[in-house]
Amino acid sequence: MAGDQATQAGPLVVGFPAPGTRVQKAYHDLWDAQNGSEERKKKLGNPANLPRPWDPTTCLERGLRWEVWLWLDQVAEWINTEYVWEGSGGGCIPPCWPLHPHLVHELAVVADQRRRAGHAPTSDILENWHRYVLPGFIDRMRQRLKQSCDDDHQPWPSRSRYTRHTSEEGSALRLRAFEVDLFALAHDEDPRASGHQLTLLDGGDLIDPATGEVL
Structure with a gap:
């Protein structure tokens, strides 16, 4: 059989x-x-x-x-x-x-x-x-x-996280962080090594703590 x-x-x-x-x-x-x-x-x-x-x-x-x-x-x-x-x-x-x-x-x-x-x-x-x-x-x-x-088939469980990642607020935060990096390169210095760091404010502006200058 x-x-x-x-x-x-x-x-x-x-x-x-x-x-x-x-x-x-x-x-x-x-x-x-x-x-x-x-x-x-x-x-x-x-x-x-x-x-x-x-x-x-x-x-x-x-x-x-x-x-x-x-x-x-x-x-x-x-x-x-x-x-x-x-x-x-x-x-x-x-x-x-x-x-x-x-x-x-x-x-x-x-x-x-x-x-x-x-x-x-x-x-x-x-x-x-x-x-x-x-x-x-x-x-x-x-x-x-x-x-x-x-x-x-079930909906994508991570859709909410993806939405937050691609939101205007999330995108702006990342772009400003990239600008901080480019600014440091333009001034030919490593902020981590020199202790000279730019701070990203809640409003999206950059401030130089050493001089108080808002960039």
Whole structure:
């Protein structure tokens, strides 16, 4: 009976999903930018401007961006299928992963690292992926999500802190602190070493305690 169930289940393991043609071309262009002919390198231009699938923010062409999302979704499903046995432990990538920027950034790198490992001539890189890359990703995901998205996607818990950080008052305070630093550089002195410090007042002005001058 157990043998029949195993036969009906299909392959014992499923291969890593291949990216679409546009993503593959992006990888090929990156390879050519380092290893291609001089003519090819010249045609590609500055390698820093090439899209990098492990950083979706660099994939600005719509077709390429779409393929990146589809590929990462396949990779998430593949990890859940091939590497997560006990789903209650928080090891599953949630279906709402695109709504979590930290998962988007990390999943793209995990997918890229696994793709590279599959192309390597030895198993060393794949062993590193099994030993460090994937467990590290899952551990960080557990820590950040906890149980918040086990059933339904939950709103961003840190939104209030983000709002305070980006508020006009918070932004002004940081900008004035930056100005204090630039003022010290302009006067070619280290306030910490000389004891000559500028004080940031509540109103946002700077005062030189040594002279009483308001800047």
